[in-house]
Amino acid sequence: MPPETTTAPGRGHRSQDVIHNIGYRDYSGPRLGRAYARRSLFSQSLRGAYGLGRSAKSKVLPMTLFGVMCLPAAIVVAVAVTTKMNRLPMEYTRYAIYLQAVIGLYLAAQAPQSVSRDLRFKTVPLYFSRPIERVDYVVAKFAAMASALFVLTATPLLVLYVGALLAKLDFAEQTKGFGQGLVSVTLLSLLFAGIGLVVAALTPRRGFGVAGVIAVLTIPYGAVTTVQGIALASDNPSLVSWLGLFSPITLVDGVQTAFLGATSAFPETHGPGTGAGVVYLAVLLGVIAGSYGLLMSRYRKAGL
């Protein structure tokens, strides 16, 4: 029994051998305030994104996707170690691009889980009747979703890195690649978290949220890839590198091609150069900031 829980004077007696005390006990221990409440919301949301602290059923999908995400990395490592390759058959920065469908699926499942539920079951007013404010709620949810995505995307990179070191590949080169990969997935996590939460927060219906997130991730990507194909066919490679600005995953691809030594996944690797890369980076950071702003305005009216 921690000391902060004391027996209220005059109500109910407590002695050592009485286990059940019916009387009400006051709480005179610490109240940790707003920052602690924000951290609590963050950790609850992060755990929730992997189904922890929720029913067994809600653990299935995130855990499966996490496994699917790590499996290729494990295979790559196994192949590299057994065949004694002198470099990994896959770049760190390329990994998330290859598995973007898995990341998209995860986001589509978990972003609505994180915010639509609170709207649907009207839990939001309860949060705002506590010390936290709107900004704390948005920051905690945003950070939790980005962290969940980071765990999802960085863990396979870690598997690759550890595997590469076990295969006795060049330490400096691998560390550099791993570092670049981490920066890339950090940006990707923030971008995807922002987009996913904005779309999911629009609707209290989980189904709409799921469909919306998938649509926002795949339709622009499909369109960009198609138009890039056409631009390439009509001999306009510079247009190819600019078109990537218009879908989330190609945006990340452009930034990492320009600054993180990645090989572009654009048609014939016509990724942006450093100049265009600055625009890519600006757009990417702008979208992250914009999603934050949109979330803030979304919750202006969602109080009591």
Add this chain to the structure above:
Amino acid sequence: MIATESLSKRYPRVTALDRLSVDINPGVTGLVGANGAGKSTLIKILLGLSPATEGSARVLGLDVATQGAEIRERVGYMPEHDCLPPDVSATEFVVHMARMSGLPPTAARERTADTLRHVGLYEERYRPMGGYSTGMKQRVKLAQALVHDPKLVLLDEPTNGLDPVGRDEMLGLIRRVHTDFGISVLVTSHLLGELERTCDHVVVIDGGTLLRSSSTDEFTQATGSLAVEVTDTDACPDGTGALLAALDGAGLTTRPAGRTADGSAVSGRVLLVDVVDERTYDIVRDAVAGLGIGLVRMEQRRHRIAELFRDDDAPAPHPAAPGTPGAPGAPAQAPAWGAGWQQKQKKSDKRAQQNGGSVDAA
């Protein structure tokens, strides 16, 4: 506990609160008003979530405009609407809410177990809340408002959707929150009968303005009255009329019951006698015995909060039970809000809804 000073809240189209000044002391306070009277707006302002257009308010001595977070740390809030995610258990939900109020993890878990037990949830607290009955959900909602041991809880329509038994239990629980837990309560309702049984003090707002604020005792105990119903006999074909005359002769203030407090019509045979002191009962008994008529019932009846909704602007004698002969006893002597029986039919119908399903006070 709560003090507001000409508090106003205006939206572009409506004025939700209009220069409301009210002082609320520790204890159980009922906040009454029809839908749209400004109850929820007041709660929002008191939690520091919505700035007042003008005026000021203090909760627990803290200014709502500048110390909202401190207030919310010390105040519990139970919303009117459903707010429970169905796929988590009551324990997990309340622990989370306790942590959101700033309780460290161990204390949060311990207080959750305590609080859920106090509101009457036992083994079922480990099950997902989706399968709970309305009564259990209301208990969880109350528990999350109490888990951080607030100094004050704001309960918004806590008996909504409950059956009569559940309602009684909830009201008992609310009473205990104050008497056993030492937490002050502000409870809103549009059911006056409920507040009468639970609250020490009642604040009535209407259209954003304060209609009345006084203790429940003042509302209900200042004038007791006695309902008397008698039979007719051959010797005395109009027993009720005869008794009325006899009691008037004995100096008691009597009147036909007309309508009960909740507006439902009662028999024209029932007389209401104002109780002056213990002797009143003897006078009534002797009068009945003297006339040789049968006494069907003699029932203590309190004036009820509902009556305060009746305007006293209907001075013309207008007995609502026309079947009863004899002029009613001097209305001028009746307390202003006890004169409700006189008032216009239309109004009493409207107000009757305010009193919902409450039963006659015994």
